[in-house]
Amino acid sequence: MSSGNASSVLGLFDTADALMEAIPQVKAKNLGRLEAYTPYPIHGIDDALGLRRSPLGGMVLVMGILGAITAFVFQFWVSAVDYPIITGGKAPWSWEAFIPIIFEVTVLFATFTAGLGMLLLLNRLPLFGHPVLASDAIKAITRDRFALSIEAEGEGFDAAAAQAALAAAGATGIEVLIEPDRDPFLTSDYILRAAGGIFVSCVVAGLIMYGAVKLFPVLPPMSHMEDQPKLAAQKADPFFKDGFGMQEPVPGTVARGYLPLGVSSQEEAAALVNPLPTTPAVLAEGKRLFHIRCELCHGPLANGTPTLTAAYGAKPANLQSEQIRNYPDGKIFWVITMGKNAMPSHAADLTVDQRWAIVHYVRALQRAQNATDADVKAAEAR
Ligand code: HEC
Known part of the structure; x- marks a missing residue:
């Protein structure tokens, strides 16, 4: 002892x-x-x-x-x-x-x-x-x-x-x-030695890493995406003479599957005629697409009462208004194709026939909301 x-x-x-x-x-x-x-x-x-x-x-x-x-x-x-x-x-x-x-x-x-x-x-x-x-x-x-x-x-x-x-x-x-x-533990000497040890380990690890990278150059796990023929950002394209990767379409040509409207304003579009017949099938398709594409903004009755909140910012047109009821089909078709102010173009989402089918359905909605006595009698007679 x-x-x-x-x-x-x-x-x-x-x-x-x-x-x-x-x-x-x-x-x-x-x-x-x-x-x-x-x-x-x-x-x-x-x-x-x-x-x-x-x-x-x-x-x-x-x-x-x-x-x-x-x-x-x-x-x-x-x-x-x-x-x-x-x-x-x-x-x-x-x-x-x-x-x-x-x-x-x-x-x-x-x-x-x-x-x-x-x-x-x-x-x-x-x-x-x-x-x-x-x-x-x-x-x-x-x-x-x-x-x-x-x-x-x-x-x-x-x-x-x-x-x-x-x-x-x-x-x-x-x-x-x-x-x-038991000596007091956290003495300045101890802290200094610990910090020094960490510093030396970092330097040694860094040097070893440096040597390893030099000795064994990077072997990318997959290089086929890196080594493909491609146009890197800000680089000239060696394929086209002017060095641009994106080219204007050749003048006078039309992209496949895309026919130009042949009119260049909503006024000119008034001359377009709806090529689709008013069959139940066309109306049903128009209804389906209207429900998907238009109802959100124009409301189920197309009277401009949208499902959107005021956050949308714009006021969707009332398609039941006198003015739009008097539009020829072509002007409605034009708006669906080109968009108007806050209304986006639907050309990318709807084929030409789908757009015309919607026009038929908008017409049907307009008739339904503005039926005359004569219409009602005609319906009763049937
Ligand atoms: C994102 C909301 C939105 C959608 C979706 C939308 N519209 Fe519109 N639409 C508007 C707004 C907003 C206006 C008013 C544009 C203006 O005159 O400033 C408008 C206007 C119109 C007009 C009147 C154009 C004119 O010449 O005054 C028609 C017709 C119309 N839309 C039809 C449609 C049809 C058909 C669809 C479905 C294919 C549709 N809209 C989908 C927002 C929308």
Whole structure:
């Protein structure tokens, strides 16, 4: 025994049974924290010692929940309070979109708590080792002996009483362990050395990386997209004389599948004649397409009562108005094809025949909303 305070007293036992029998006797004397060191796990010893379950699981749970709440609150604040932008027509606080981040942050908080909590809190890093590892008995403990130690809990540890208790419980050897000197940990010297170590590792890793890249030049995983004949941005096209990749159409030609209207204004379009017959099939197709393409803005009755909110900004025309009812078919066809002010062109979405079918259906809507007595009588007569 050397100078210094006894931190724990270690009693050695020859068999696991002897140890298990000793535990309740020593525990009853209540001299300090009990700990057992055995060469292999002994069933039931944690209960006998009265060890509590590790608090780590609870810590991880709490921090995981905290992570989820943090992620939710953060995203809610960003997307519903600080910067409420509607994307994809969803309400800004659509929580479904927050789930991936909530999940990630939950995992982040939980894993960091598990890792750092275990190392720093429960394993007491940055202290390395444990007094028992420096004991004379440790070799025997890792081989065939069983040790029970009474460890000091705070001040007033009675090492003599602990030795007596272990001897009374049948320990065959007793060793008193001294509290090791623990220098203050975060000294400026330590910090400097740690920072220096990190710096040197970074430099060495950088140099190794540099050498590796030089020695083993980049092998792209897929080069066929990189090495294809293509026109890179801002580069001249070697194929065409003028160096442009995009060419004007050859004068006097027409793209396949595209016939020019042959008119160049809405007034001229008045002369166009609807080539489709007014059959139920054509009207049904016109109705279907009107419902898909036009109703949104012009309303189901084409009277300019849109499904859109005021956010659309423009006022869709009332197709039931006197003016439009008096339009020849061609002028309506022109508007669908070319668009007008805030109304977009539908040339790319609707074939020529589809556009004419819609014109028929608009006509039918106009008739239906402005029926005369004569119309009603004619219908009754049928
Ligand atoms: C995105 C909304 C929108 C859609 C979709 C839309 N329109 Fe329009 N439409 C408008 C607006 C806005 C005007 C008024 C344009 C103006 O005169 O400034 C208009 C005007 C018109 C006019 C009157 C043009 C004139 O000469 O005064 C006709 C006819 C018309 N639309 C038919 C249609 C048909 C048929 C469809 C479906 C193929 C359609 N619109 C789809 C917004 C729309």
